[in-house]
Amino acid sequence: MKKYRKVIEKFIEGVLFSSSTITSLTVILIIVFLFREGIGLFHSSPIEKNFVISVSKQNPVQQLNANQVKAIFNQDITNWSAVGGANDSIILFTTNDITNYYSEEELGPNLENLPQKLNDFIVANPGAIMYVSGKNLPKGFNGHFIKIKDISVSDFIFGKYWYPTSDPIPSYGIWPMIIGTLLVTLGALLFAIPLGLATAIYMAEVADMRIRNLLKPVVELLAGIPSVVYGFFGLIVIVPLVQQMFNLVVGETVLAGSIVLGIMALPTIITITEDSLRTTPKSLKEASLALGATRWQTLVRVVIPYAKSGISTAIILGIGRAIGETMAVLMVTGNASNIPHSFLVPARTIPATIAAELGEASYGGMHFKALFALGIVLFLFTIIINFTVEFIKNKQRRT
Amino acid sequence: MIKAEAKNINVWYGDFHALKNINMSFNTNSVTALIGPSGCGKSTFLRLFNRMNDLISNFRLEGLITVDEQNLYSKEVKIDELRKSIGMVFQKPNPFPKSIYENVAYGLRVNGINDRRTLDETVERSLRQAALWDEVKDNLKKSAMSISGGQQQRLCIARALAVEPRLILMDEPASALDPISTAKIEELIFELKKSFTILIVTHNLQQAGRISDYTGFFYMGEMIEHDATQKMFLNPSNERTQNYITGRFG
Ligand SMILES: Nc1ncnc2c1ncn2[C@@H]1O[C@H](COP(=O)(O)OP(=O)(O)O)[C@@H](O)[C@H]1O
Numbered sequence: 001m002k003k004y005r006k007v008i009e010k011f012i013e014g015v016l017f018s019s020s021t022i023t024s025l026t027v028i029l030i031i032v033f034l035f036r037e038g039i040g041l042f043h044s045s046p047i048e049k050n051f052v053i054s055v056s057k058q059n060p061v062q063q064l065n066a067n068q069v070k071a072i073f074n075q076d077i078t079n080w081s082a083v084g085g086a087n088d089s090i091i092l093f094t095t096n097d098i099t100n101y102y103s104e105e106e107l108g109p110n111l112e113n114l115p116q117k118l119n120d121f122i123v124a125n126p127g128a129i130m131y132v133s134g135k136n137l138p139k140g141f142n143g144h145f146i147k148i149k150d151i152s153v154s155d156f157i158f159g160k161y162w163y164p165t166s167d168p169i170p171s172y173g174i175w176p177m178i179i180g181t182l183l184v185t186l187g188a189l190l191f192a193i194p195l196g197l198a199t200a201i202y203m204a205e206v207a208d209m210r211i212r213n214l215l216k217p218v219v220e221l222l223a224g225i226p227s228v229v230y231g232f233f234g235l236i237v238i239v240p241l242v243q244q245m246f247n248l249v250v251g252e253t254v255l256a257g258s259i260v261l262g263i264m265a266l267p268t269i270i271t272i273t274e275d276s277l278r279t280t281p282k283s284l285k286e287a288s289l290a291l292g293a294t295r296w297q298t299l300v301r302v303v304i305p306y307a308k309s310g311i312s313t314a315i316i317l318g319i320g321r322a323i324g325e326t327m328a329v330l331m332v333t334g335n336a337s338n339i340p341h342s343f344l345v346p347a348r349t350i351p352a353t354i355a356a357e358l359g360e361a362s363y364g365g366m367h368f369k370a371l372f373a374l375g376i377v378l379f380l381f382t383i384i385i386n387f388t389v390e391f392i393k394n395k396q397r398r399t
Numbered sequence: 400m401i402k403a404e405a406k407n408i409n410v411w412y413g414d415f416h417a418l419k420n421i422n423m424s425f426n427t428n429s430v431t432a433l434i435g436p437s438g439c440g441k442s443t444f445l446r447l448f449n450r451m452n453d454l455i456s457n458f459r460l461e462g463l464i465t466v467d468e469q470n471l472y473s474k475e476v477k478i479d480e481l482r483k484s485i486g487m488v489f490q491k492p493n494p495f496p497k498s499i500y501e502n503v504a505y506g507l508r509v510n511g512i513n514d515r516r517t518l519d520e521t522v523e524r525s526l527r528q529a530a531l532w533d534e535v536k537d538n539l540k541k542s543a544m545s546i547s548g549g550q551q552q553r554l555c556i557a558r559a560l561a562v563e564p565r566l567i568l569m570d571e572p573a574s575a576l577d578p579i580s581t582a583k584i585e586e587l588i589f590e591l592k593k594s595f596t597i598l599i600v601t602h603n604l605q606q607a608g609r610i611s612d613y614t615g616f617f618y619m620g621e622m623i624e625h626d627a628t629q630k631m632f633l634n635p636s637n638e639r640t641q642n643y644i645t646g647r648f649g
């Protein structure tokens with residue numbers, strides 16, 4: 001009997017141990033995966049795999065940076081002299097253009113002459129710049145390749161443009177999204193903090209039991225509503241409201257996102273603040289009241305200072321909820337990738353971008369990696385938030 | 400001279416009749432101990448004098464409570480104004496998690512007094528009266544949570560003294576303290592009697608005997624006997640008082 005129980009205990013111990021191990025491993029695995037995919041972006045050339053950018057051997061231009069290449073292919077630069085070459089106009093060439101220069105017979109039925117013809121083309125057109133697959137080039141190709149610098153972290157963070165699919169060189173600048181995310185979050189907090197604190201104070205200190213018992217489930221329900229529903233609500237109610245109130249062309253703006261996110265952050269802020277206000281010992285409130293302080297003076301001078309760290313935690317976790325939120329924001333902010341300079345213009349946020357684009361990015365490609373790198377940035381945001389919460393809690397414990 | 404009075408007092412918590420027809424009066428500059436078994440209504444009675452019971456939703460009072468002949472429950476009385484003039488010390492030390500200085504200054508601050516000199520003077524005077532000044536004068540900025548329990552309770556007394564109360568109410572102020580701290584509090588009460596009128600609830604009969612001039616014995620919501628402490632302890636006129644004091648119940 002005793003032996004039997006020992007076996008069971010050992011078994012349960014084993015189950016508990018492996019459960020916690022699996023959980024920890026999963027978390028570590030997710031982080032490793034996120035970083036492996038995301039960091040890959042910074043060790044690769046911004047050009048699609050196997051593709052090359054090449055110019056004629058006669059062309060004195062040896063090097064171009066990514067922006068110059070982009071400008072050339074956007075036809076913002078049309079003459080080699082603008083990038084230090086001869087006064088000669090630039091001929092853009094991608095593989096598809098080959099048929100403009102050579103007939104189908106010349107290329108062969110299965111394009112078996114394509115490499116040869118590509119070589120012929122570069123010899124015949126010293127002003128050309130080619131964006132082609134390296135596999136299609138013959139041995140002894142008569143052009144030289146332009147090496148493009150790898151994407152740097154600062155290009156990624158501070159880059160102003162997010163054109164993840166543009167040829168030949170995509171732009172992965174996330175600055176507009178960082179600003180967009182921060183602005184939407186800031187707006188949400190400007191709206192949610194006063195409202196949330198006021199509601200929490202009302203529930204903890206002012207409302208009688210009956211009203212509180214009514215309010216509490218409502219607030220908790222608010223936390224349980226799926227974010228898509230908030231998005232719909234935002235789209236149907238907030239967006240038109242914002243549009244009319246400010247007389248805008250489109251109502252999908254930072255402000256609309258802020259309001260929707262603010263509403264979503266409210267339950268977190270209210271619940272945690274209320275709980276922490278309630279931790280104020282009755283004896284302290286009584287001491288204050290017995291000294292002739294009014295209920296408001298007691299609230300301001302005793303209850304709120306006592307709950308300070310809980311309130312800060314509530315606000316920061318509210319930020320956390322807002323910053324990582326995807327669907328609702330995607331639906332109401334307009335998803336424009338410009339840098340938002342006010343609350344009344346469209347913007348996009350990091351999570352919204354990931355959600356919107358991950359489906360279309362090819363697995364393992366540059367775009368895919370860039371989205372994972374975005375994920376890292378978001379992850380770092382939330383890590384900072386969590387550390388701040390821990391810091392505040394520790395500080396509270398010490399005093 | 401009579402400082403405070405309770406006339407025909409009946410108190411209910413909902414249906415529960417907590418105090419039954421109580422009449423007592425308290426002389427100026429005296430210490431009155433309220434004794435009796437737990438749950439007999441001592442705290443309820445004490446808290447009538449600063450209207451702390453008003454915080455309880457099902458509390459109901461009949462009768463008259465006066466301090467300096469002012470009816471504390473008349474319509475003209477503003478509760479927070481009244482409480483500013485009555486000091487209260489609780490069972491467990493309950494300093495605010497603020498500095499020692501700010502604890503003592505609290506009563507003045509909520510009164511709108513923020514003048515530095517007035518505050519400084521009041522803090523020093525109150526701490527001296529509470530026999531705490533010498534121990535904390537160099538650490539006024541220190542958190543009140545960092546001093547010992549006995550010091551905290553004297554700080555709470557100083558805090559109550561700062562507004563120069565007409566009456567001081569103490570609800571078992573030494574019950575959470577060690578014997579040495581308790582002795583200090585008792586000494587302090589003896590000193591304070593010179594300038595204040597004190598009502599003190601205690602479950603410690605020896606303590607009541609040491610510090611009080613008068614003693615009131617409560618039993619199940621009734622005030623059984625109220626007399627000079629000497630007489631109460633040596634020659635009580637009621638049998639139940641006799642039994643309680645000789646330790647036969649309670
Ligand atoms: N808020 C309340 N609601 C209902 N009953 C109460 C309340 N406070 C005290 N009582 C009851 O009133 C009686 C007297 O309580 P109290 O004055 O605290 O007694 P004591 O201080 O003598 O121990 C007790 O029976 C107690 O249960």
Ligand SMILES: [Mg+2]
Nearest residue numbers: 441442443570
């Ligand atoms: Mg009591």
